[in-house]
Amino acid sequence: xxxxxxxxxxxxxxxxxxxxxxxxxxxxxxxxxxxxxxxxxxxxxxxxxxxxxxxxxxxxxxxxxxxxxxxxxxxxxxxxxxxxxx
Amino acid sequence: xxxxxxxxxxxxxxxxxxxxxxxxxxxxxxxxxxxxxxxxxx
Numbered sequence: 001x002x003x004x005x006x007x008x009x010x011x012x013x014x015x016x017x018x019x020x021x022x023x024x025x026x027x028x029x030x031x032x033x034x035x036x037x038x039x040x041x042x043x044x045x046x047x048x049x050x051x052x053x054x055x056x057x058x059x060x061x062x063x064x065x066x067x068x069x070x071x072x073x074x075x076x077x078x079x080x081x082x083x084x085x086x
Numbered sequence: 087x088x089x090x091x092x093x094x095x096x097x098x099x100x101x102x103x104x105x106x107x108x109x110x111x112x113x114x115x116x117x118x119x120x121x122x123x124x125x126x127x128x
Contacts, residue, residue: 001087002095003112005103005124015097037095038087042108050089050115059107067102 002039003047005063009071012041016079036083041076043069090116098124 002019006012014024019037023030040047043064048056094112096119098105105124112119 001089001092001117002097003108005096005098005105005108007099007102011099011102019095019097040087042103042111046087047089047111047115051111052114055114056111059110060103063103063107 002037004039004041004076006041006072007067009068009075012072013075013079015039016076020079020083039076039080039083041072043067044073044076092117093120094118095120096122098122100124100126100128 002015004012004015006015016039017024018028018030019035019039022033022035026032042048042060048060089112094109094117096105096108096112098108105122109119109122
C-alpha cells in the first residue's frame, strides 16, 4: 500500500495515478505500468483513524492545518475508485 | 482498509508531509514500512 504526503490535489492525483494506472505523463519508468497499488493520502480519515493520536498530532498536525485536506482526499479517492472498478 | 500488518511505501514531499512523518504514522498503526522517501521539486 502507498501512503502519500503530497501538498496539493494536483500532485496527489499525479502520484496516485502513477502507482495505480501508470505514469500519466509518460516521462518515467512507470509509464504504461499499471501497478494497481492501494493508495491513500496520510491526511485521509482511513489512515488518520488508525494512527495513535499523539503520533499523528506530532508528525502531521501542522501540515494538516495548511493543506487543503478535502481537495486532496477527493483527488486520491477518485483515482482509488477508478482503480477498484478496473 | 486495515493498516496493521500491511507493507507500506511512504512517498513524502518536502512541501507537504515528509516521508519520515508518514512512516512514523504507519508504524504507529502497526504497518511495516518497506520504503520511505521525501521528494523535493525545488
